[in-house]
Amino acid sequence: MNSLPEIWTYLAQEPLLWLTATLIAYAVGDALFRAAGRRPYVNPVLIAVVLLASLLWIAGVQYATYFEGAKFVHFMLGPATVALAAPLYANLGKIKASAIPMIGALVAGSVTAIISALGVAYAMGVRGEVLLSLAPKSVTAPVALGVSEAIGGSPTLTAVLVILTGIMGAVMATPLLNLLRVKNWQARGFAVGVASHGIGTARAFQVNETAGAFAGIGMGLNAVLTAIIAPIIVRFFL
Amino acid sequence: MIVHLATLLAFQLAGETLSRGLGLIVPGPVIGMVLLLAFFIAAPKAAVAIQPTAQGLLSHLSLLFVPAGVGIVAHLDKLGADGVPILVALLVSTALSIAVGALVFVGLARLLGAAE
Numbered sequence: 001m002n003s004l005p006e007i008w009t010y011l012a013q014e015p016l017l018w019l020t021a022t023l024i025a026y027a028v029g030d031a032l033f034r035a036a037g038r039r040p041y042v043n044p045v046l047i048a049v050v051l052l053a054s055l056l057w058i059a060g061v062q063y064a065t066y067f068e069g070a071k072f073v074h075f076m077l078g079p080a081t082v083a084l085a086a087p088l089y090a091n092l093g094k095i096k097a098s099a100i101p102m103i104g105a106l107v108a109g110s111v112t113a114i115i116s117a118l119g120v121a122y123a124m125g126v127r128g129e130v131l132l133s134l135a136p137k138s139v140t141a142p143v144a145l146g147v148s149e150a151i152g153g154s155p156t157l158t159a160v161l162v163i164l165t166g167i168m169g170a171v172m173a174t175p176l177l178n179l180l181r182v183k184n185w186q187a188r189g190f191a192v193g194v195a196s197h198g199i200g201t202a203r204a205f206q207v208n209e210t211a212g213a214f215a216g217i218g219m220g221l222n223a224v225l226t227a228i229i230a231p232i233i234v235r236f237f238l
Numbered sequence: 239m240i241v242h243l244a245t246l247l248a249f250q251l252a253g254e255t256l257s258r259g260l261g262l263i264v265p266g267p268v269i270g271m272v273l274l275l276a277f278f279i280a281a282p283k284a285a286v287a288i289q290p291t292a293q294g295l296l297s298h299l300s301l302l303f304v305p306a307g308v309g310i311v312a313h314l315d316k317l318g319a320d321g322v323p324i325l326v327a328l329l330v331s332t333a334l335s336i337a338v339g340a341l342v343f344v345g346l347a348r349l350l351g352a353a354e
Binding site: 023030063066077082084087088117118121143157163172176194196202224227 | 246277289301320332339342
């Protein structure tokens, strides 16, 4: 019979343990989210991340080891993005009817996100590579990293800023939009997708399917727009 | 179910191939999504068939961000001395962007509705 440390040594190196841990941590986060009456500040992603990061830290496990298991979950992001075509198709009529509001909201939301992030950070004394890394923080990670590298930012830092922006958007969207009395699900979803990419879109799907579909479009369109305008806007902050 | 998952993966593969092959800035899965949407428009029956699988995946979209989220915790120290200004900038900019985007959307929708 193997001793407990031996079993642990084996399990800690295998994908099974961390795949299971990821699903359980998310299930705990989701259960808390439901128990709290689906309140936005009880965010299941945030809870799962804090639980897992604490666990890794306590157990002294490297992220690379963790990712060996978690990569199966991470991989599903690709097919899930493709699957967004289904709600888009179901909402096609609404989307066609809202083309002009969408274009306006896309440009306004995208430019606001970039300029206000750079402006606030610049005013507070942030300069150079760190400042530039902020510019693409509202768009989906693969695009944001590419943009960051192209404009002289740090892709690693941008990855951190992208995830933080996503979680902030997911947490603040519902109370903020209620405060502004925006009741239109299309407008709510679209703005959240533009400002906080996939994590905001995931939140939108928790609230309303139409909001989710519009968030998905906002995310996709802003990925393209930011890649074009971020390199131009950052010139004014150099 | 297997056929539906294979369809999603096949479209991702096609998108990835186009993205890499043509050196596009748009990521492969996003192109795959556009291609699949075009396919649904051409073949509406396929949309009905894939709907449950797609909905199943998307209802737990949040879960899929957890591994990347855990990854950033180790890099939080990269914020360094600029931590506070950066967090303030992210908070202000995310709130402003959501507010401006939603209000412009509603404003334009009303304008167009009034013009009709």
